[in-house]
Amino acid sequence: MKTFLILLLAVPLIVAQDFTVTEANGDVKYRTGTSEEWLEVREGTVFRSDDFVTTEAKSSVRIKSSKNIINLQELTAVSISSIKAMSTDELLLALAMEDMINAPKPNGKNNSSNTAVYGNKEGQNKNPEMKADNFGIKRLNGAMQLAKNGFKESSVVFAKETYRKYPDTKQISSYRIFFADILYEKGLYEEALGEYLDIAKLQLNKEDKFKVESQTQNINKILLNN
Amino acid sequence: MALNFKILPQSSFGLAGYWGLQESVTIAFYNYESNLSNYFGIKDWGISLQYGAEFSGSVNSSLYLLAMAKKLGNHSLSARFTPGYQKEFLFATGESIIINDTTTQSLEANYNYKELFGLGYSYKFDEQFNAGLAVRFFSQDFNQQIVKPVFGDTLYLVRETIGEKVNLWNVDLGFDYILNKNFQFRISSINLINIKDDLAIEEFQGFEMDQKRGALLIASYMPAEFINLHVLYETSNSFQVSATGYSKGFTYGLTAFHDYYQEPYIAGVNPAVGYRTDLFEILLSGVKYFSERNTDASFSRFYEEGINNIINNRYSFDKIVISMALNISGTPEKQVELIDVEIVRDIYPTFYDKYIEQPFAYGRVVNISDKTISVIPSVKIEGITADKIQSPPQTLAPGDTAKVPFYLIIPDKYMIDKATLSYADFYVTASSTEPDAQLQKAALINGMNSWDGNVANLRYFIKRDVDFSMNYSKNVISSNKSVLDTIPSELSAFYKSKIIFNDFVKMLVYTSDPRASAEYVQFPKQTIELKGGDCDDLSVAYSSLLESVGIQTALVDYKEDGEIRHVNVLFNTELDPTQAKYITANDSKYFIRKSEQGNDEIWIPVETTSLTDFDEAWNIGVEKFNREAVNNLGLAAGKVEIIDVY
16 A cells, blocks of 8 residues: 555656756646646646647747757747657657548548548638637647747657647748648658648748758659669 | 079169279169168169160170169169060970971970069268168060860861969168278178069979079278279179279279179189269170080970079170269269367357357368369358358468358347357358258357456447447437536536436446346446346446447456456547546546547546546546556556547
């Protein structure tokens, strides 16, 4: 019985030791598990693995884990569980899971791989005007912050989840290119190519278009040589 | 009179020679002489006749034999009428009378030996062993002229004929042992049982057929269909050697026989050639003796030596015989053999249509015909199916062996409380309505509540009580109509699910499986009536209640939740991701799935064992789902599976 109690107490302690706020500036909040309430983050706040942290404009937070320190800039939202180092194999597994989740239900009458955003018809790829405090964009910012703090693999996974929950954000090419570049950088050429080809369907500016075409050609060459 | 007179009722000599136990020839069924076990290869009915001519100076033709045979499963029956199996002897008795004009008139005797008819029966115990018997009826007519004194005014002599008819029944047994395709052995009795009339007239004593007992031994070596070799040995020290064959419809044979009672050592041969199809057989055979044949001999010699066979003796002549046989079959020839059947899945009656897609057994079949055939497997299970359930046909090339699946349909109304041991009859049919082969296997039929532990199969429990679930859910919805009417239609599925859950759980308690195993699942009606159940039962019931009012559900199978699996429910709110804010401000509390049309829809995990209220069940369900299915990549690793009910 004693052992059981010690274990029960030890689990949150281990988690608490992993993610502690060392610095919080401005309006920084967090949400625990399934709670719908946002709580203020202060220095010394200890996060659970199923917590979610978000920063408003002109705000930032520094979170220290047992091995790393992560700085989240303004207008970001990140789940604590995504602050983790992943191997490329784990990333591939996560990408496979995304493909599985995004596949239409089996035995359906329409098995097309339509990736159009809900409510829009395919081809209507105008960049939506989204507010900077849109939670989906905050999540993408958070994903970028993860990448910049060295959690590149988990940043892609977090971004993918964001695209699933906030389909409109898929229209923003700059984020898409950022995460596709990570896949390219990690040598996941086929996965990166799929992303670039999908991004190419969006209405891109000259710079993004050049970037996407250039990366597509590079990958094609690499794949041909292999 | 001497008592060593030898007229044996039969020996192994046949007018067409010996042909062995070949399935491909029909001679056997009327050739009792060497087939006392009565084994024959015809499939159903056989009719045959033998017509021939004997070259005894003049040519005398006669109908030797008419025969009929019938096969009934492992039983074989035959009957034959043998008007040509007879031998008549005319003698001058050596006595004579002098008539008034001094002319002399010799007295004559006439002995006629006949085999009139025979009956045969055989039983095939297995592929290696047959046993049978042959019963034959013989008749012996003895007539002799004698001189009888008549006393009157003067003594004078009159010529008179005395006669007697003696009938004889003869029964013999035969046994066949087929070691393999190459070696076959037979043993038969000779004169095992004889039942005869008593002979009353002294003059005919000693001229009856001999009843000496003996045995016939036969060995066959059949290295190929086109060449079979046979040796027949009788304990009377007679023997035959025979070579027969069959190729491309043609049959051919040559039998040489040594007869202890005839000269030379090889007394003669039976050459034969013929042609056969599945329907008929025609065979031209003959008997050629190597010794001079005499039409007459002295009565004293006949008296001394006798004869040893009605149709084959020193007074027999060369013969030519044509044999014709019809193989009439009401049932087609067997084309496929069912070697073995393996039942690969236990039968769970609740999974009524599962065995339409996944065979529950496989059989090994072999095409034993010489053409490509279409084999239809079918199965009938005592107590479940009234008729045979057919599986898709399989095409088999000649000689090919294949694995054929047996599918099954379990009737909707079938009910069984407890597991029962039944019998499954497996059939394979090639060309007719009647099966070519069948096998019976014991099969365990599980009870209606039995489950194989595969979460995907819980859907059968969900679907089965749909009428009950519909009534229940509609009643709940009706009683909450005023609330639902105020809710936007887009949120209808979410709030219906919530209301039904809250109504459903208020009277339930979570109980572990009553049979302490994961193999018993309650139907929704049982769970509600029993007011409780385990995770399987509660998930099945909640899913059924939602599905019955058109709300899509899926079961979440947590395959490694400790040692026991766990199951809970996901349901489709039919909301798109932009509408999530209407049900929650926390984007961790839902899961996005694509619909059949490719649209993103919000699905919510619900822990059905959390019997407080919907919100609590949702929170617990989503925490577990996010942790194990998403964050730990359980969905990708196969540790968590989402199984759509429809």
